[in-house]
Amino acid sequence: MIIIRNYMLLIVVCVVAQLCYGQKNPAYKQIQAYTRQPEKLQKLGMNQYQAEWCTYMGYSDTTVKEFVKGGVDLVKAISRPELRDEKDKAALADCIVIGVVMKIDHDSSEVPYHTIAYIKVDRFLRNDFNVNKKEIPVLIRSGPVKGGLRLEAMHEEKLEKGEHVLLFLSATSLLFDAYYSSHSSLAYYKKVIDQSDISFLMSYKYLIDANRAINGKTGKAKELNEIIDEIEYVTRLLRRPPFGTNKDNKQ
Numbered sequence: 001m002i003i004i005r006n007y008m009l010l011i012v013v014c015v016v017a018q019l020c021y022g023q024k025n026p027a028y029k030q031i032q033a034y035t036r037q038p039e040k041l042q043k044l045g046m047n048q049y050q051a052e053w054c055t056y057m058g059y060s061d062t063t064v065k066e067f068v069k070g071g072v073d074l075v076k077a078i079s080r081p082e083l084r085d086e087k088d089k090a091a092l093a094d095c096i097v098i099g100v101v102m103k104i105d106h107d108s109s110e111v112p113y114h115t116i117a118y119i120k121v122d123r124f125l126r127n128d129f130n131v132n133k134k135e136i137p138v139l140i141r142s143g144p145v146k147g148g149l150r151l152e153a154m155h156e157e158k159l160e161k162g163e164h165v166l167l168f169l170s171a172t173s174l175l176f177d178a179y180y181s182s183h184s185s186l187a188y189y190k191k192v193i194d195q196s197d198i199s200f201l202m203s204y205k206y207l208i209d210a211n212r213a214i215n216g217k218t219g220k221a222k223e224l225n226e227i228i229d230e231i232e233y234v235t236r237l238l239r240r241p242p243f244g245t246n247k248d249n250k251q
Contacts, residue, residue, distance in 0.1 A: 003104075003112070008153040009243070015050070018145045024193070024195060024196045025122065025175075025192065025193045025194065025195055025196065025198060026129060026140075026198060026199070027054075027094075027129045027171040027172075027198045028113075028193045030058075030128075030129060031056050031058070031134075031172065031175055034056070034058045034224065035055075035060070036052075036055040036106075037055070037060065037061070038051035038054070038055050039051070040060065040061035041054050041055070041059075041060075041061055041064065043061070043077045044061055044064055044065075044075055045079075046078065046079075047242055051077045051117050051174070052154075052176075053078075054055070054074070054078075054174055055171045056163055056175065056176045056179075057092075057094065057172050058128075060073070062118070062242055065239075066090060066242060067237065070233075070237045072087050072088060072091050072213065072234065073085070074088075074091060074092075076088075077091065077092060078092070078097055084196055084233065085230070086200075086222075086227050086230040087230045087231075087233060087234055089168045089203065089204050090125075090168065090169075090231040090233075090235070091232065091233040091234050092170070092203065093126060093169055093170055093204075094125055094126065094128040094129065094169070094170055094171055094172050095124070095126060095128065095129070095131065095136075095170070095171065095200055095204055096124070096125040096126040096127075096166070096167065096168050096169065096170040096208070096231055097116075097121045097124055097125065097136070097166070097169065098120060098121070098122050098123075098125065098164075098165070098166050098167075098208065099119045099120050099121040099122050099123070099164075099165065100119070100120045100163065100164050100165070101117050101118070101119060101120075101159045101160060101161050101162060101163045101165065102107060102118050102119065102120045102161070103117070103161065104116070104117050104118075104160075104161050105118075105157070106143050106144050106224075107143070108143070108145050108146055109145045110146075111127065111138075111139055111185075111188050112119060112141065112177070112185050112188060112189075113139035113143075114136050114140070114141065114142060114143025114144060114145060114151055115139070115140040115141075115142060115143035115158075116138070116139055116157075116180070116199075117131065117138045117140060118135050118136070118137055119134050119136050119138055119159075119164050119165070119167065120134060121134050121136060121139075121174060125231045125232070125235070126231060126234075129171060129198055131198055133197070135198065136169075136197075136198070136199075136200060136201050137199045137200070138159065138169065138200050139168065139174065139199050139200070140153075140158065140159065140202065140208040141153035141156055141158065142156050142158065146169050149208070150175050154156060155217075156178065157202060157205045157216045157217065159202070159205065160170065163207060164207070164208040164209075165205055165206060165207060165208060166205075166206040166208055166213050166227065167204070167205055168202070168203040168205075169200035169202055169203065169204055170198050170200060170203050171198050171199065173201045174192065174199060174200065174201045175190070175193070175204070177201075178193060179193065182231070182246060192211040194247060197212070198204070204216070204217070206219075208224060209221075211224050211225065211226050212224060214244040
């Protein structure tokens, strides 16, 4: 067992070493600068994987405790995704935008993500990495693959050209996937990390219809301004001491 564990550790170290080459991606650089103490997060009830992900977000045990004081239970939000409300979703996203799907591209080669949707951003509601571009790429696993077939990832939402949307996004999750990637995907993730533009994964999608936002998974509608208020509540929490000791969330 010790030999196997050491071998697995060696694989992870080799993957990380190869991923670190280049490092043009500003999100990757910022995440690598965070202090990591996952063992403290595990004491709050997270498993090792969840605790590691939180450190990629720049969240410490202090962050989690302060979130709880503010009414956002991150431990429950991470372990019970079916119970997440908009405040939980906002706490787990590093970029939240309102915009329009302008273009859809596909890649049928052997890559982890087969669809790229380009979002013209009208408004950033959360912007951890200070993205200043008005068009951002969102990666989706589903899409055409070789042989004229199509991959459909379970429980994954889709984006269609022309949709007016509110999106909860995560570059952190993409880069966390890169850290744990298999060798077959290593070249793809190296390319992502060596790009100066930040790509995102989509956590949640809401279709905007007038002043309503319709949950892409449940179909339930809610006042758009009500969701925006909940997102801004979370971003205000992150700007309040002792938040900001491990990351600086700027609007």
